[in-house]
Amino acid sequence: MVHRLGNKIGEGGCAEVFEWEDGSKIIKLAKPNTVLAALQAELHHSRIAWACGLPVPQPYDLVNVGGRSGVVFERIYGDPIIKRFVEKAVEQSRLQQPINMMDDYVNAETTAQLFHHIHSHSVSNMPSQRENIRNDIHRAQYLTEAEKTAVTAELDRLPIKQQLCHGDPNPGNILLRDDDAVIIDWNNASTGNPEADLAEYVIMIRYAILPPHLPNEARVALDATRETSIRLFMQEYERLSGISYADIDPWIGPVAARKLVADGISEEEKVLLINEIRRRLDIG
Template structure:
């Protein structure tokens, strides 16, 4: 065991997560498919968010552990929103409670408040959201070159803003600690349009296919409440910011195309996204 390295507590597409030192910190160790610069960028993005006073893990340093690059962060002891959603679904099924589709099962309002807090900041020395989106669309293997060009043309027509954006509004990245939300995983952060974050959240809720290891009750509840979750999310965000669903709608096309290069989504979900992209291109 490397000195300071504790138990493994998580894993993503690009890194493994371990306890670090006394347990008050975690370290993300890069997998072979991840270059050290990616962890350095995530650390920088998190430092930027931390300096804005946003609810994020305190960032520490980039270190080398047995030849692997690692980024050290504060350990957040909290309950992921996605975990709470699954537990609610199982409990409701166990108790055979009737489903109220207007209940905020996935904490959409808390998520909207958190993202409005993030989007209220404009900072320097961050990647361009628009360039990131354009580059990802160009790499999407499931679309023809003509389709990619058409999506990018639609993207280029959208207004430009310069707000801090997280880039991965996944319920699994939001932890609830003492009833306050903390957001982790800042590797995709950038400066750009809040509408892009919002569109990605809408796409995620509308089309997500849950992993097969999760209880079936979670998929049943999500399928029954997808559009209600989106409505609750957008109503709360509009109340705080004035940005409406109609402002987000034009961003669905480029963000769906971008998501085709994301790690960790199933082929079934990619097929749903491709169908939605082609439907919108045909309408255009």
Template sequence: MCKVVQGIGNKIGEGGCAEVFEWEDGSKIIKLAKPNTIPAALQAELHHCQTAWACGLPVPRPYDLVVVEGRSGIVFERIYGDPIIKRFVERAVEQSRTQQPIDIMKDYIEAKITAKLFHQIHSHAVARMPSQRENIKNDINRAQYLTDAEKAAVIAELDGLPIKQQLCHGDPNPGNILVRDNDAVIIDWNNASTGNPEADLAEYVIMIRYAILPPHLPSEASVLLDATRETCINLFMEEYERLSGIRYADVEPWILPVAARKLVADGISEEEKRLLINEIRRRLHIC
């Protein structure tokens, strides 16, 4: 049951499914659902974040479900930190302005921070969470860009992959990772599940490799991203392998099903979806 309350502070962020506002004395935020988000989705996100919090993971402390002016929302601890994507954009603009060479050490530091964060998450096995594999299959079947035969072929590849039961975030993009005092906090747990860490890692690799940055970001960010995509992936995977023993070769088979499930995502452009479709069909042809 949601508690009905009134009054919010300044708006501080917005995503595809929610708006974020200051709450109470500023030590908390409220994530208010947009019309395209059903209350059950908020209930699930709260449960997932409570589960992660109970595991001692670096997540915002979740408090309660509330209703504000007829809109459902979740109250969280407010985290003061910069998203990795914001830090990346600022670095790109500064390097362009000062004509500095690419500083790979900063990419290395952030790759280490991110790999450590993912390893912390994946070190836990939890109960009462959605099945990652079923979520992926459902998304693949909803993908309008693939034929029925292509969907069946991708799912057949997925069915041949090993089964694990680890906690996975489900949307590990750089906008959901906040850096605070050289440590990371991860937000937006609505897609969390129990399954294979390799799927989370594949999601991250795909985002770095194929992302098309939004047009409102400075062009310098796209230039830097294009110059460092594979380096960032290699640095990240080297650190994750050091921590976990999982190699890029273990992640590679998951690229196909995770790329297919991303075709239903609202937050990526048609251009990015075309890149993913081309990659999916290339891999199916090889298979």
């Protein structure tokens, strides 16, 4: 069978996404900055999530197209949360409607429900979240060796759990399909503490700098609703799990440090993360 790429339908920092075969599937083709091992890991993690019955695209195979490696998945027809957020912000501005700072602009409650579902599973044959975080902290170029040692010591004092974690709770990775939420991009998945996923979400909402190509209305809406979104997210997650903001707060420093090596984070956002890390080290 001759495989033919369809239309390009998306792009991230590490891959381009195209329609595949009859359009019921997609293929994520790696960019030059992505090694084969990363695609193999994403396929492996996705198969584990699929086997758990989680709302993820069905994973198929690793293939090669024109010298580029790619992973084939079921195609999900839905809008990323970030797309819905931008559209709502722009429409409200067009209609001259004020921003309701109590509104759930980024579907925080839906995201909390989704992550509680993920965290309810314990799996084997997955990377260690703690080792991933520790390795990333030591690779961070923006911290001194003393700061890396101090943040790693904070990490080592935290309790150890063995639950399935996604590793990248980005509103761009959650697709809304009718009344369902589907989560993609499992390359950073691991076994560890749900609190690390939750800290990642809090940091992302609190400090994310939207790409410059997005309309200014989205930046205004995000800035006005950041803390409301975090509160709604934590209220729902605590209702489901009993885990509170106080439980995840100690994880914010180590997770912020590991994010300094992530692709696609602006220098402005890195400065915010460094300031947060150093503030916490001073308190400690």
